[in-house]
Amino acid sequence: MLTQTIEPAVKKVSDYLSDEIMMHPETRKFPPFDVVRLLSTVFEPTQGCKVCILTDFNEPQKWMKDFAFLDSDGFEVQKNAIKHFYEPFKNGVMEELGMTGGEMFAYYCTNGSNLDMKDDVFDSDGNHLSLDKDIYSEYDIVLCITDWSATAPLTAKCKEFGFRGATMHGMNDVILNSGLAVDYNEVAADAEKMRLAMTKADSIEIDFALEDGRVLTAWLGLDGQEAQKSQGLCKGLKPDVANLPAGEIYYVPTDARGEFPMKYDDGTLGLLTVTDRTIIKSTLLEGNQDTIDAHNTKLANDPMTGTLGELGFGTQILPVSFQDIQDEKVIGTCHLATGRDDHLGGDIVPEMFKTHENSTHDDILFAPHKTPNFNVKEARMNRGGQTEVIIENFRPSEFVKNALRS
Numbered sequence: 363m364l365t366q367t368i369e370p371a372v373k374k375v376s377d378y379l380s381d382e383i384m385m386h387p388e389t390r391k392f393p394p395f396d397v398v399r400l401l402s403t404v405f406e407p408t409q410g411c412k413v414c415i416l417t418d419f420n421e422p423q424k425w426m427k428d429f430a431f432l433d434s435d436g437f438e439v440q441k442n443a444i445k446h447f448y449e450p451f452k453n454g455v456m457e458e459l460g461m462t463g464g465e466m467f468a469y470y471c472t473n474g475s476n477l478d479m480k481d482d483v484f485d486s487d488g489n490h491l492s493l494d495k496d497i498y499s500e501y502d503i504v505l506c507i508t509d510w511s512a513t514a515p516l517t518a519k520c521k522e523f524g525f526r527g528a529t530m531h532g533m534n535d536v537i538l539n540s541g542l543a544v545d546y547n548e549v550a551a552d553a554e555k556m557r558l559a560m561t562k563a564d565s566i567e568i569d570f571a572l573e574d575g576r577v578l579t580a581w582l583g584l585d586g587q588e589a590q591k592s593q594g595l596c597k598g599l600k601p602d603v604a605n606l607p608a609g610e611i612y613y614v615p616t617d618a619r620g621e622f623p624m625k626y627d628d629g630t631l632g633l634l635t636v637t638d639r640t641i642i643k644s645t646l647l648e649g650n651q652d653t654i655d656a657h658n659t660k661l662a663n664d665p666m667t668g669t670l671g672e673l674g675f676g677t678q679i680l681p682v683s684f685q686d687i688q689d690e691k692v693i694g695t696c697h698l699a700t701g702r703d704d705h706l707g708g709d710i711v712p713e714m715f716k717t718h719e720n721s722t723h724d725d726i727l728f729a730p731h732k733t734p735n736f737n738v739k740e741a742r743m744n745r746g747g748q749t750e751v752i753i754e755n756f757r758p759s760e761f762v763k764n765a766l767r768s
Contacts, residue, residue, distance in 0.1 A: 375552040375679055375693065375766050387692065388681040392543040397450050398458055401503075403546045404604055405526060406597045409460035411502040413451070416483070417443055418471045418508040426468035427488035440468075442533050443507035463501060469493060476514035476702060476723035478712060498523035507533055511687070513605050514705040514723050520601040527603045528596070532685035540680050541607030541688040549609050549678060550593035552766055556677045557611045559765035560752070561589040563745045566613075566673060568696065568753075570623050570728075571739040572647070580636060580698075582673050583617030586745075590614075590706065592674075592691075609678035609691040614708040615639055618670045622698070624726055625733050626653050641668035641700065648735070664716040671703030671710050671723060675741075675752065677766075682731045694756045695729040696741055730756050 402408055417426075417440045425431040431440055443466065451464035469483045483493045491497070497504065498519050504527035506512045513529045520527055530542070563584045570578045594608030618639045624632050630649030634641045641661060646654045661668045676692045683689055690697045701723045703710045712721035728738050741753035751759040758766075 375548075375677065387679050390540075390679055390681070392540050395446065395538045395543045397447060398455055400542055400546070400606075401455075402459060404528060404594060404596055404606070405503055407460075407599075408503070411459075411461050412463040412500070413456070413461045413503040413505065414463050414497060414501045415443055415447055415451075415466040416497070416504060416506045416508065416512075417466065417468050418479075418510060418512075419468050420471050420473075422468035422470055422482070423484045423488055423490070426466075426484045426486055429486055439507060439509055439531070439533050442535070442538065443505075446538060447505060447507065461503070467491065467497060471508075472510050472512070474719055474722045475511045475725070476705070477510070477719065477721060478515045479512060493519075494523070498525060501525055503527060506530065511723075513603060514702055517603045517705040520603050524601050526596040526599070526601060528606050529603060530606045530687075532683075532687050534683060534685060536681060536683040537607060537685060537688050541609075541678070541683065541691065544607075544678070546594040546608065550591075550595050553591040553593045553609055553611060553677045555765050555768060556675070556762065557589045557591045559762065560611055560675070560743055562586045563589070563613070563743045565744045566741060566752070567744070568622065568728075568741045569739040571737040572623065573735060577739060578621040578623060578633065580620040580622040581618065582613075582615045582670070583639075584613050584673075585616045587613060587616070591677075605687070607678070607680070607688045607691050609680075610674045610676050612672055612674035612706065614703055614706055615670050615673055623647065623733070623736050625735060626657070628653055630654065631735050632657065636670065639670050640665060641670070660720070664720045666701070666710065666715050667720050667722075668700060669710055670698055671701055671708050672697070672699035672706055672725075674699070674725075682729075684731070686725050686727050686732075689729055689732065690725055690727050692729065693758050693762070694753060695727065696738060696753060697725050697727045699723055699725045 419425040431437045448466050456464050467483045470480045481493050483491045506529045508531045511531045566582045568580045589611045592608045592610045594604050596602045596604050618636050630653040631647040632644040635643050644654050644657045674697045676695045678691045715721040743750045750761045
């Protein structure tokens with residue numbers, strides 16, 4: 363067990379690259395969560411900005427009216443939004459940041475990752491309002507603290523209406539006390555170091571070692587594109603949306619082929635076959651055949667649901683939160699995503715899917731706690747005729763460590 367306390371002023375990932383801390387990220391010490399520090403860093407400047415909070419419920423009018431959800435079991439994310447954002451706003455934080463507003467509103471759960479939301483939204487008096495007319499048009503900063511990710515639709519809306527925002531879905535106590543307690547200037551600096559080290563890659567290859575000894579390889583073509591980063595900053599007044607916790611570099615694949623494993627929500631393990639950037643079938647490795655059959659039916663009925671829209675690599679050292687929004691940002695992990703990628707600069711838009719509920723952006727995270735049935739044995743970057751190892755057994759390679767130490 364580490365006994366060292368990391369002082370709040372020491373925040374670079376390069377300070378935490380010892381094997382001991384990377385193997386036990388829960389031993390890293392973080393400063394207490396501070397909403398003023400978070401918002402003043404992410405949204406500089408905040409002076410003169412009008413801010414609001416959005417959340418989601420299956421029955422938003424019922425639960426939002428008079429904050430009825432506070433007297434009921436559950437609603438962890440919504441209660442954290444009240445405790446750590448709404449109440450501090452009303453108790454001096456807005457004045458400290460030079461902001462106005464501070465209201466909280468609720469819309470209907472989309473029940474899918476990054477699905478477009480209905481326009482209906484409700485305030486704490488039970489009034490029925492419009493997201494377009496009453497929220498996006500009226501507020502400068504929109505904080506989306508929800509159960510379901512809204513990064514893609516909010517990114518589109520911010521460009522249309524001119525606001526800045528942040529999506530913080532799945533916010534739990536672990537995330538508040540680690541991924542949202544860090545200095546985002548340092549997170550951004552580390553993300554840029556890794557981005558520069560991995561930009562203009564021609565392709566990435568990932569080897570997955572299964573428990574039965576087989577090794578599956580997925581190849582993703584990138585065509586020398588500039589790597590992008592999720593840095594967590596929305597400085598200036600340009601419309602933009604941060605996904606918090608942040609800390610990853612990512613690409614939009616132009617091609618993909620090979621095989622990779624996937625662990626479904628019920629624990630079933632499938633082998634996915636990829637051709638022309640698209641998952642064409644799933645084969646049972648372990649678990650429930652009905653789960654595999656359901657996925658294959660979906661792929662056959664709406665092939666766009668199997669299109670790979672993202673390849674990402676984490677850049678932070680954070681404890682496991684059991685929420686992908688944080689856990690995909692951990693260095694040594696990687697993730698693929700299927701579905702829409704328009705918010706990442708890709709070409710897959712909601713109109714390309716046969717049904718609205720299929721136009722999601724779904725992350726497939728490869729991390730020790732999430733996928734203990736297999737190992738990311740190695741991830742390699744091919745660029746200009748040279749090959750660099752990026753990940754070895756869920757650990758950053760020396761190439762990555764040296765980039766972060768630079």
